[in-house]
Structures are given as structure tokens and as C-alpha cells.
Amino acid sequence: MMTHYSFGVSGNLVKFPYREIYYHTLLLEPFLQVPDIQIMASSILRRFLPRKTTWMYGQRMMSSTIDVSVDEQTGIALMRMKRKPVNSLNLEFLQDIRNTIVTLEQNKKCKGLILTSDVPKIFSAGIDILEMYQPNEERLNSFWRALQDMWLQLYMTPLATIAAINGHSPAGGCLISISCDYRIMAPNYTIGLNETLLGIVAPFWFKDAMCNTVGHREAEIALALGKLYSTEEALQKGLVDEVVTSEQIMEAAQKKMLEYVKIPNMARAMSKQLMRQETADKLRSTQDSDVQNFVNFCLQDKVQQSLGFYLEQLKKRKSK
Amino acid sequence: MMTHYSFGVSGNLVKFPYREIYYHTLLLEPFLQVPDIQIMASSILRRFLPRKTTWMYGQRMMSSTIDVSVDEQTGIALMRMKRKPVNSLNLEFLQDIRNTIVTLEQNKKCKGLILTSDVPKIFSAGIDILEMYQPNEERLNSFWRALQDMWLQLYMTPLATIAAINGHSPAGGCLISISCDYRIMAPNYTIGLNETLLGIVAPFWFKDAMCNTVGHREAEIALALGKLYSTEEALQKGLVDEVVTSEQIMEAAQKKMLEYVKIPNMARAMSKQLMRQETADKLRSTQDSDVQNFVNFCLQDKVQQSLGFYLEQLKKRKSK
Amino acid sequence: MMTHYSFGVSGNLVKFPYREIYYHTLLLEPFLQVPDIQIMASSILRRFLPRKTTWMYGQRMMSSTIDVSVDEQTGIALMRMKRKPVNSLNLEFLQDIRNTIVTLEQNKKCKGLILTSDVPKIFSAGIDILEMYQPNEERLNSFWRALQDMWLQLYMTPLATIAAINGHSPAGGCLISISCDYRIMAPNYTIGLNETLLGIVAPFWFKDAMCNTVGHREAEIALALGKLYSTEEALQKGLVDEVVTSEQIMEAAQKKMLEYVKIPNMARAMSKQLMRQETADKLRSTQDSDVQNFVNFCLQDKVQQSLGFYLEQLKKRKSK
Numbered sequence: 001m002m003t004h005y006s007f008g009v010s011g012n013l014v015k016f017p018y019r020e021i022y023y024h025t026l027l028l029e030p031f032l033q034v035p036d037i038q039i040m041a042s043s044i045l046r047r048f049l050p051r052k053t054t055w056m057y058g059q060r061m062m063s064s065t066i067d068v069s070v071d072e073q074t075g076i077a078l079m080r081m082k083r084k085p086v087n088s089l090n091l092e093f094l095q096d097i098r099n100t101i102v103t104l105e106q107n108k109k110c111k112g113l114i115l116t117s118d119v120p121k122i123f124s125a126g127i128d129i130l131e132m133y134q135p136n137e138e139r140l141n142s143f144w145r146a147l148q149d150m151w152l153q154l155y156m157t158p159l160a161t162i163a164a165i166n167g168h169s170p171a172g173g174c175l176i177s178i179s180c181d182y183r184i185m186a187p188n189y190t191i192g193l194n195e196t197l198l199g200i201v202a203p204f205w206f207k208d209a210m211c212n213t214v215g216h217r218e219a220e221i222a223l224a225l226g227k228l229y230s231t232e233e234a235l236q237k238g239l240v241d242e243v244v245t246s247e248q249i250m251e252a253a254q255k256k257m258l259e260y261v262k263i264p265n266m267a268r269a270m271s272k273q274l275m276r277q278e279t280a281d282k283l284r285s286t287q288d289s290d291v292q293n294f295v296n297f298c299l300q301d302k303v304q305q306s307l308g309f310y311l312e313q314l315k316k317r318k319s320k
Numbered sequence: 321m322m323t324h325y326s327f328g329v330s331g332n333l334v335k336f337p338y339r340e341i342y343y344h345t346l347l348l349e350p351f352l353q354v355p356d357i358q359i360m361a362s363s364i365l366r367r368f369l370p371r372k373t374t375w376m377y378g379q380r381m382m383s384s385t386i387d388v389s390v391d392e393q394t395g396i397a398l399m400r401m402k403r404k405p406v407n408s409l410n411l412e413f414l415q416d417i418r419n420t421i422v423t424l425e426q427n428k429k430c431k432g433l434i435l436t437s438d439v440p441k442i443f444s445a446g447i448d449i450l451e452m453y454q455p456n457e458e459r460l461n462s463f464w465r466a467l468q469d470m471w472l473q474l475y476m477t478p479l480a481t482i483a484a485i486n487g488h489s490p491a492g493g494c495l496i497s498i499s500c501d502y503r504i505m506a507p508n509y510t511i512g513l514n515e516t517l518l519g520i521v522a523p524f525w526f527k528d529a530m531c532n533t534v535g536h537r538e539a540e541i542a543l544a545l546g547k548l549y550s551t552e553e554a555l556q557k558g559l560v561d562e563v564v565t566s567e568q569i570m571e572a573a574q575k576k577m578l579e580y581v582k583i584p585n586m587a588r589a590m591s592k593q594l595m596r597q598e599t600a601d602k603l604r605s606t607q608d609s610d611v612q613n614f615v616n617f618c619l620q621d622k623v624q625q626s627l628g629f630y631l632e633q634l635k636k637r638k639s640k
Numbered sequence: 641m642m643t644h645y646s647f648g649v650s651g652n653l654v655k656f657p658y659r660e661i662y663y664h665t666l667l668l669e670p671f672l673q674v675p676d677i678q679i680m681a682s683s684i685l686r687r688f689l690p691r692k693t694t695w696m697y698g699q700r701m702m703s704s705t706i707d708v709s710v711d712e713q714t715g716i717a718l719m720r721m722k723r724k725p726v727n728s729l730n731l732e733f734l735q736d737i738r739n740t741i742v743t744l745e746q747n748k749k750c751k752g753l754i755l756t757s758d759v760p761k762i763f764s765a766g767i768d769i770l771e772m773y774q775p776n777e778e779r780l781n782s783f784w785r786a787l788q789d790m791w792l793q794l795y796m797t798p799l800a801t802i803a804a805i806n807g808h809s810p811a812g813g814c815l816i817s818i819s820c821d822y823r824i825m826a827p828n829y830t831i832g833l834n835e836t837l838l839g840i841v842a843p844f845w846f847k848d849a850m851c852n853t854v855g856h857r858e859a860e861i862a863l864a865l866g867k868l869y870s871t872e873e874a875l876q877k878g879l880v881d882e883v884v885t886s887e888q889i890m891e892a893a894q895k896k897m898l899e900y901v902k903i904p905n906m907a908r909a910m911s912k913q914l915m916r917q918e919t920a921d922k923l924r925s926t927q928d929s930d931v932q933n934f935v936n937f938c939l940q941d942k943v944q945q946s947l948g949f950y951l952e953q954l955k956k957r958k959s960k
Contacts, residue, residue, distance in 0.1 A: 160544075181540070181544060182541075195907065195911075196903050196904060196907040196908050196911055197903065197904070198904075198907075199904035199906070199907045200907055201907050201910040201911055201914060202911070202914070204914060207914055207915065211536070212536045212537065212540075213536075213537050214537070215535055215536075215537070215855055216851070216852045216853075216855075216915070217852060217853050217854070217855070217878055219915065220821070220852075220912075220915045220916075221822075221881075223911040223914070223915060224800075224821060224900065224903065224908055224911050224912055224915075225899060225900065225903060225908075226903060226907075238537055241541075259545060260544065260545065263516050263517065263544065263545060263546060264516060264517070264518075264519035266519070267515065267516040267518075267519045267520055267521050267546075268516050268544055268545075270521040271515075271516055271521050271522070271543040271544050272540075272544055274521060274522070274524060274527055274543070275527065275536070275539065275540045275543060275544075276540075480864075501860070501864060502861075531856070532856045532857065532860075533856075533857050534857070535855055535856075535857070558857055561861075579865060580864065580865065583836050583837065583864065583865060583866060584836060584837070584838075584839035586839070587835065587836040587838075587839045587840055587841050587866075588836050588864055588865075590841040591835075591836055591841050591842070591863040591864050592860070592864060594841060594842070594844060594847050594863070595847065595856070595859065595860045595863060595864075596860075
């Protein structure tokens with residue numbers, strides 16, 4: 001028996017969809033040198049030109065951003081992110097992800113959760129930079145709090161979690177991946193905390209999750225250089241645990257998840273808590289000041305100018 | 321010149337030896353699928369059937385559980401655990417191990433300690449689950465305190481320590497191994513913190529010692545899945561440092577120990593303290609509450625039922 | 641355009657140059673079994689026999705201990721240590737290194753710093769043990785404080801830092817290396833925290849920097865055994881990041897540094913701070929007591945006797 005949940009975005013969220021497109025291009029920048037990604041990126045731009053705004057706006061309203069199904073026989077849930085075009089993490093999407101996890105935790109038949117993307121070639125492009133540009137301060141507060149809360153929920157969930165990384169996974173996409181219990185990645189994509197490439201710095205809890213995954217030394221290189229690891233490098237450095245083709249990734253994730261869910265549930269969940277408590281508590285004990293730091297950072301003229309400059313550049317690039 | 325110490329168990333300890341047999345089988349469960357281990361396990365069962373209780377009980381009284389010899393020329397002590405059939409760690413055995421270490425520390429001619437098993441195919445099966453089943457609360461307290469104290473003594477001893485792992489080494493057996501300075505393991509055995517497989521969770525200090533050995537990421541996998549590593553996997557993940565055959569293991573341990581004891585003694589001991597102090601202090605500062613947590617955990621009806629259920633199953637299995 | 645700085649030692653520092661030679665030999669002891677190093681060591685001894693004292697003393701006065709050049713086009717500074725014969729770290733040299741870094745940080749055109757040695761076959765032999773022998777207590781205080789301050793400056797500098805390790809790098813030489821952002825090493829040299837071989841213990845912040853580089857487990861082995869890793873072992877264990885020949889090392893360092901300096905500067909520097917703050921703060925919060933511990937350690941009769949014994953041995957060895 002399969003149960004379906006559906007979490008839609010609240011729709012009134014994206015006031016300036018054209019800006020979002022620029023942002024997606026911005027975050028995709030590192031990939032733009034790869035020819036087939038360039039084609040994809042420009043086709044994204046073509047699809048979402050301003051004249052299609054209303055249509056896109058409408059589509060968002062009607063579509064959901066997350067598909068969830070639970071196989072109650074195996075106890076395995078599957079969550080597919082489908083916030084087009086690149087699963088960028090805005091306030092509502094973050095809330096939706098968190099609510100999905102909370103709901104699944106309350107389902108006594110559910111023991112494990114596989115996260116994957118329903119969007120081609122992108123797992124998640126990370127946080128939605130438009131939340132940071134010319135922001136409403138109150139919403140900016142809520143946005144960062146939602147990111148924290150999503151992370152705490154995912155990182156500490158008693159559910160066994162596996163990321164089936166079937167596309168690029170920069171920045172916040174990498175955070176989601178490394179917060180799962182296990183990572184399987186398809187070839188020819190990239191993953192990493194590439195924040196420095198955009199002139200920003202990963203929050204300390206991104207860093208902590210990265211250290212817990214690849215160790216202090218590799219995390220240092222990763223963050224300093226904003227390194228985007230190829231699938232093969234990611235496997236070699238322990239940033240992902242397994243590599244299989246996109247076609248086989250769901251099967252591999254199911255197979256590995258069966259290993260997790262056959263372990264006595266409470267003991268497995270408590271072991272996870274034991275391993276991660278300290279890292280989670282570091283954020284929990286400073287959540288308010290972390291929000292304030294982020295808001296203060298964003299509201300700096302220099303940062304706004306910098307974000308504006310990027311968006312402007314991308315607008316120009318587009319109009320060529 | 322060789323000095324011999326002998327530490328015997330206090331004998332009046334094992335009131336229900338037949339239960340202990342079940343427990344050994346319980347902890348050996350993961351190995352029971354390996355044919356030659358099955359043979360060994362059933363031969364253990366045959367040897368210790370109830371009709372032989374008195375004999376076994378008597379043998380225990382007369383035999384010692386630990387053999388210790390010190391080569392005063394090299395400064396190397398050898399400690400062989402021989403609490404048959406599987407070196408399971410009960411209150412008195414834990415006290416004996418600790419006392420052995422304390423005594424050797426006081427021997428000015430002793431600089432290094434090699435730990436190994438005198439029992440075939442088992443290094444140590446870990447803590448004696450019978451200490452947890454239908455316990456006397458006071459003894460349960462003492463048991464956990466003895467486990468803590470043994471660990472603190474072994475983990476922090478100024479002696480250089482090498483585990484010559486000449487048999488399976490699950491749970492507490494793994495703890496003893498990873499608390500040494502160096503690990504050499506014979507092929508075709510397994511090692512790991514497999515507590516979750518039994519529905520229980522490793523204490524935080526087992527986890528800390530594991531993290532210090534294989535890093536946070538591998539420890540996370542190890543604990544969540546209760547993973548028992550083959551000798552080869554253990555080497556690959558850094559859970560052990562060297563693999564040699566059972567025949568060569570003592571020679572290899574002696575050879576490596578000579579490297580340790582030739583280092584100026586005080587400096588080597590202080591370096592070890594420097595590396596491990598923080599981890600030991602985490603337990604030292606919460607030793608009482610850690611005992612209380614464990615006792616409360618054991619005294620839960622659910623836990624007792626669960627332990628009883630396991631023991632019952634094993635009784636049935638035996639009677640077939 | 642290239643700018644040159646020059647930092648000279650204050651000259652009146654080396655009162656007993658002949659003793660320094662013994663010390664160098666002392667620290668080089670581990671290498672003395674390698675034939676070509678033996679030749680080098682004895683040629684050092686021959687060059688600096690007492691009769692040449694004045695000349696050497698004069699040479700020191702006139703020469704500088706550090707050469708620094710900044711390529712303002714690339715933003716890359718090159719610092720060559722040339723405190724002959726083995727770049728041992730005494731009070732003034734430590735101050736010079738720190739001052740060099742501070743000055744470069746203030747140069748807005750400078751983003752990255754490559755550290756290398758101008759002395760053949762030695763990167764740095766580590767701290768100058770003569771600072772510890774029959775010391776003036778006040779100077780001993782200043783010396784250790786200078787070592788702390790140099791380390792904090794180097795470890796936390798916003799500059800990207802690469803060690804081009806073109807010679808042996810024991811003890812304090814290893815500390816300098818592991819405090820950089822990246823390490824490139826030439827073949828056939830050694831690197832490691834070999835303090836225990838001399839009967840002393842690395843300070844906790846050496847240990848912390850080592851853990852951050854190779855992880856807890858390898859650091860434990862490294863410190864306990866005072867292990868000097870060959871270039872190849874160092875690469876394998878992650879103690880260095882890259883191996884190229886001495887001839888190619890500067891080119892490789894320049895090439896890697898271009899990767900670092902092209903990252904938005906502030907973001908890269910803040911990422912570094914994020915990764916290293918906690919480790920630096922551990923020393924910062926105990927700097928005074930760390931000085932006091934070191935001074936108390938040095939002033940012990942036993943330690944002075946031990947240092948004296950070593951120096952005496954070396955004097956005898958020389959006179960043979």
C-alpha cells in the first residue's frame with residue numbers, strides 16, 4: 001500500500017520571477033563552462049523569459065514542489081523535489097521540506113526517507129539568492145530561520161535518510177546531501193560548498209556538517225576554494241558513499257535503505273542522535289544570533305550592491 | 321627474566337552458568353552464519369550443557385581469567401584473556417583487567433602491554449549481557465562503574481598498548497581494541513560496535529573512542545548499522561593498523577611494541593595523555609550520571625522483556 | 641612590479657654559535673643515518689668550526705634571515721627563510737617571521753604567501769634548543785610567547801599560505817608547514833612532529849594543528865612515535881598535499897596559489913577563520929599558562945641535565 005502526500009508552495013511567494021531566473025543562472029555559473037549545461041541553462045532562460053512570467057507564476061501555483069510517497073510495506077518514503085527549474089531553496093520550499101519530514105516522522109510505518117530530485121540534472125541549486133536581494137527584513141528573518149529549522153529536522157531526524165543525488169548539488173544542495181545518513185550520486189555531476197566562489201561564506205553549521213563528512217582537512221580545502229567536486233572526486237574524498245548511474249540510482253537507494261530499516265529502529269535512531277547531537281546543539285544554542293548575523297550581513301550596502309551587480313551582469317548577459 | 325602474575329575471577333560470580341551460554345550464543349549470533357563458527361558455537365554449547373554446570377563452575381573457580389607475563393629485559397608485558405568460552409566482560413573480569421593494568425603500571429620495568437586472547441577464535445565477545453538481565457541493582461551499578469574504570473585505565477595508561485586481535489571482537493571487544501595504541505588483527509575475523517543489532521546503543525564514550533580511531537563519518541556508519549567489519553575492511557577503514565596471520569600475530573605485536581618502548585618513556589606517555597585527555601575527561605565528568613542512565617535503561621520493563629525474549633529464543637534454539 | 645622587504649636578525653643574539661652547531665646536529669640526529677645527510681651534517685660542522693666563529697657571527701650580522709618579495713600583479717608574496725645553517729627558530733627569527741606576515745597583511749596588493757627555505761636540504765629544523773638550555777628566564781618567556789604569536793599569526797592569517805617544503809621539516813618546521821593552507825613537498829625529505837624522540841612533548845596546539853591536518857588517529861601515531869614521515873608517506877597520510885621535485889616546487893606553488901588568490905578574497909579569508917577559529921582560541925585563552933608551563937618545564941634540573949647531556953654527547957662526537 002502506498003500513501004501520497006503533496007506539499008505545494010504557497011504561490012504568492014515569488015514576486016519577481018524574472019529575478020529568480022538570473023539567480024539560477026548565477027548559481028549555475030560554475031557549470032556554464034560545461035557545454036551541455038550551457039545548453040540546459042540557456043534553455044531554462046528561454047523557457048522563462050519575462051513574457052512567460054504569468055504562465056510560470058500560474059504553473060507554480062498549480063504545481064507542487066514536493067512529491068512524497070510511502071511504501072508502508074518496506075517503511076521507506078520517497079521524497080522528490082520538483083521546484084523548477086533548479087530546486088532552489090526559498091522560504092516556502094524550506095518549510096515544505098521540513099513539514100514533509102515532520103509528517104513522515106509521525107507516520108509509524110515510516111522508517112526511512114530517500115531524497116531525490118524530479119528536476120533534470122539538478123539535485124538542488126541551493127538557497128534562493130533572491131531571498132537575500134532587496135529583502136523585506138521580516139521575511140529575511142523567517143527565511144534564515146526556516147533554513148536552520150529544515151537543517152535541524154533533516155540532520156537529526158530519527159528516520160534513516162539517503163540522498164539519491166541525481167544532478168548537480170552545489171551549496172545548500174550539498175548541505176541537504178551531507179545531512180542525510182548516506183549519499184549515492186550519479187556520474188557527471190558536481191557537489192560542494194561553493195559559497196566562496198560567490199563571495200559569501202558558508203554558515204558554521206554547513207562547515208560542521210562538512211567536517212563530520214570529509215574531516216577537517218578536506219573541509220578546509222573545500223570551503224576555501226569553494227570546490228565543486230566531480231562525482232568521482234566526491235566518492236574518493238568520502239563526500240558521497242556510492243556512485244551508480246542515474247538509471248540505477250533509485251534501485252541502489254532502495255537497496256541500501258533496506259540495510260538501514262532492518263536495524264532495530266529505536267537503537268539506530270539513538271545512535272544517530274549520539275553521533276550528531278553535539279553538532280546540532282551548536283546551532284540550537286545560537287540560533288537567534290545566527291539569524292541576526294545573517295540578516296545584518298545581507299542588509300549591508302556592500303552586499304546588496306554586490307548581489308545587484310551580479311544580477312545586473314546576468315541581465316546583460318541574457319540580453320546579448 | 322620473566323615475572324608471572326595471575327588474576328583469578330572471584331568464582332562466586334556466575335550463579336546461572338547456563339544463562340551465560342545462551343548469552344554467548346546471543347552475542348555470537350552474527351557469526352553463526354559462518355559455517356566453521358557454527359560448529360565452534362555448537363561445540364561450546366555441547367561442552368557446557370547444564371549437566372556439566374558444576375564441573376564448569378568448578379573449573380572457573382580453579383582457573384584464572386587472565387595470564388600476565390612481563391619480559392623485564394624488553395619491558396613488554398603480555399596479557400592473555402582466558403575467561404572461557406568467549407572472554408565476555410562481567411564485573412569481576414573487568415576488575416581483573418583493570419587491576420592487571422594498574423599492577424603493570426606500578427612495575428617500573430614494564431613499559432608496554434600486549435593484550436590478546438587465550439580463547440580460540442574470540443578476542444572478546446564484549447560485555448556480559450547476563451549482568452543486565454534480572455539484575456541486582458547494586459551489582460548493576462558496580463558493573464557499569466567497573467566497565468568505565470577499566471576503559472579509563474586502559475585508554476589512559478602510560479603503558480604503550482597493542483591489541484593482538486586473534487579472534488572475533490564485537491562490541492566491548494572492539495572497545496578494548498580501539499582503546500589500545502595499536503591494533504594488529506588476524507584474518508577471517510570480525511570487529512565492530514554492533515550494539516544496534518541487539519537493539520541497544522553504544523555509550524557515548526565507546527562512540528568517542530571509535531571517532532578517534534576511524535573518524536566521524538565512518539563511526540556514524542559503524543554505529544548506525546552495527547557494522548561488523550571483516551579483518552580486511554577493518555584494515556582499509558583504519559579500524560585496525562596491521563593484518564598478519566594468527567601464527568605470526570604475537571611476533572608482529574612484539575616487533576611493533578619494540579618501536580614504542582624505545583621512545584623516551586615519559587614523553588611517549590605524555591603525548592598519549594595529550595591526545596586522549598579530552599575524550600577521557602568527557603566520561604570522567606559524567607561518570608555518575610552515565611551509570612545512572614545505564615541502570616535506568618536496564619531496569620525498564622521493556623528492556624528486561626527484550627533481553628528475556630532473546631534468552632528464551634536461544635534456550636529454544638538450543639533444545640532443538 | 642616587485643617589492644622587496646628584508647628582515648634581519650638583530651645580530652647580538654647568538655652568543656655561543658658553537659653551541660648552536662651542536663644543537664643543529666642534535667635535531668638532525670634522526671637524519672644522520674642517511675649517508676648523504678651525514679656528509680651534509682659533517683660539512684656543516686666543518687664550515688662552522690670555532691675558528692670561523694667570528695666570520696660566521698659577522699655573516700649573520702650582515703645577512704638577513706628572511707627574504708621577501710611581492711609580485712603585485714599576481715598578489716603573491718614569496719618568503720624565503722635563510723637563517724643558516726638550518727633555519728632553527730630562535731626568538732628573533734620567530735619575531736621576524738611574524739613581522740613579515742603582519743607587514744604582508746597590511747599590503748593591500750598581497751593576497752597570498754608562499755613560504756620556502758633558502759637553505760639547502762632543510763626547510764626548518766624547528767625551535768632553537770639553545771633557547772631552552774641554561775636560559776635567561778625572561779628571554780625564555782619571550783621566546784615561547786614569540787613562538788605562540790608567530791603560530792597564531794601564520795595559522796590565522798587572511799593571506800592564503802602555501803608551504804613549498806624543499807628540505808627536511810621536523811618539529812617546529814612541521815608546525816610551520818601544517819599551519820599553511822596547502823603543502824607541496826620535494827621528494828627524499830622528512831617531515832613530522834618528532835618531539836618525543838628528544839624526550840619532549842609537542843605543545844597542545846602543535847597537536848591540534850596536526851589533528852586538523854591528518855585526523856586524530858594518525859596524529860596519535862605521529863606524536864607517540866615522534867614519526868618522521870618520508871615525503872611519500874606524508875603524501876599518503878595527507879600530511880602534505882602534493883609532491884613535486886625541488887626544481888619544480890616553486891612553479892607548482894605559484895600555480896596552486898593562483899587557484900587560491902582568484903577566490904574572492906574576503907570570503908576565502910573568512911572561510912579560513914571559520915575553520916580555524918576554535919583551534920586558535922584554545923591557545924589564545926590559555927596563552928599565559930602555556931608560557932608558564934613551558935618555562936617551568938625548561939627550568940627543571942632534570943630537563944637542563946638532559947639537554948646538557950645531549951649537547952655534551954654532541955661535543956664529544958664532534959671532537960672524535
